[in-house]
């Protein structure tokens with residue numbers, strides 16, 4: 001079989017070269033040449049447009065709501081925006097062993113009761129998939145399984161089987177004959193994903209690509225896939241705890257930042273309906289250095305405990321954070337020092353978000369500061385205490401979006417005292433919740449002191 005021509009293209013300047021070189025001959029950048037498939041030049045590029053789509057006015061285009069099929073996993077559907085969409089391509093990333101294959105097999109099994117489903121595995125054999133299905137107690141009789149890693153054969157199988165829902169586990173194991181680079185290389189991953197996506201769109205197949213994540217948290221192949229697909233989901237959570245979060249990073253068919261919460265059990269992943277409970281550790285009596293915050297994940301307020309430990313450090317004290325941004329921590333310590341006169345200069349500061357959750361919103365600032373202050377002073381916050389709010393460099397406490405919802409969720413879960421930004425203070429009292437509205441961090445610290 002004749003191979004298609006390949007060439008090497010520079011990821012910096014886009015220049016091309018017929019063979020691989022360490023240094024780009026055009027811009028001089030090192031190690032930027034990547035193998036790509038050469039586009040065959042067509043002679044009449046602008047003439048054969050007879051079959052092309054005419055240009056239309058937006059109002060003339062009939063926009064039909066796409067039908068969604070629920071996957072049977074309520075938490076997964078939440079992140080997908082209601083279910084799978086014909087022709088929709090989902091990329092699901094996460095560390096090895098976090099539960100991607102498990103979740104997708106469960107979804108495939110329940111979808112197979114209404115749709116033709118194909119599960120393509122490149123990492124495991126068919127027998128291993130069958131064994132897992134049995135262990136999960138899935139019926140799985142209608143799920144078609146193919147153990148294959150060659151793209152051309154997979155495309156052929158997709159054509160002959162015509163599944164409505166197809167899982168590719170994983171995109172990094174696939175290779176196309178047209179390219180000479182190894183499976184998992186950027187060129188292969190991009191080529192395979194692009195071809196599969198094209199097929200999914202034309203055939204109306206709902207496709208899920210599983211992707212592995214590199215050590216620095218990016219999907220292997222510098223995010224090459226994220227713009228090709230419609231939806232990007234990430235698995236989060238540490239493999240030591242049984243809780244897993246699935247977060248939507250991008251979604252052309254729904255809202256982003258929605259999360260689904262699962263617990264890994266012997267029978268696979270089970271949705272958790274009330275996730276706040278798992279991100280709060282259970283202290284009998286309140287302990288110093290712990291503060292609960294209400295964070296907003298998509299449309300869902302979530303109560304998460306932040307813990308801080310401030311301890312005598314050496315000449316170069318450490319600042320470490322798990323689940324929160326470290327740069328933000330350094331900034332908060334500076335604000336705390338400058339505006340509230342609380343110094344952690346010669347102290348090690350460790351901050352952790354309980355339950356392996358990752359919090360990126362600035363509304364966590366106030367709770368982090370109060371936890372640090374509590375640990376430093378050895379004073380616990382009162383029982384049933386929550387806080388949220390962004391802290392600015394000038395020491396001001398800025399409002400967080402959707403404050404009312406956060407407070408209502410806290411009240412629902414039995415919290416009784418809240419320190420919140422002034423602009424988030426509700427006009428009408430919330431039953432069972434005493435609210436201290438503050439404008440500056442000094443006020444917040446003062447409010448906490450008066451409560452103790």
Ligand code: TYD
Pocket residue numbers: 094095096097098099100101102103132135136264265266267268269
């Ligand atoms: P898996 O879905 O294979 O992870 P990934 O595809 O993301 O690499 O999940 C594997 C882990 O989940 C493995 O460590 C065992 C655990 N597990 C359970 O705890 N219960 C189960 O029912 C299954 C199938 C797996």
Ligand code: MG
Pocket residue numbers: 100101102123169
């Ligand atoms: Mg797997």
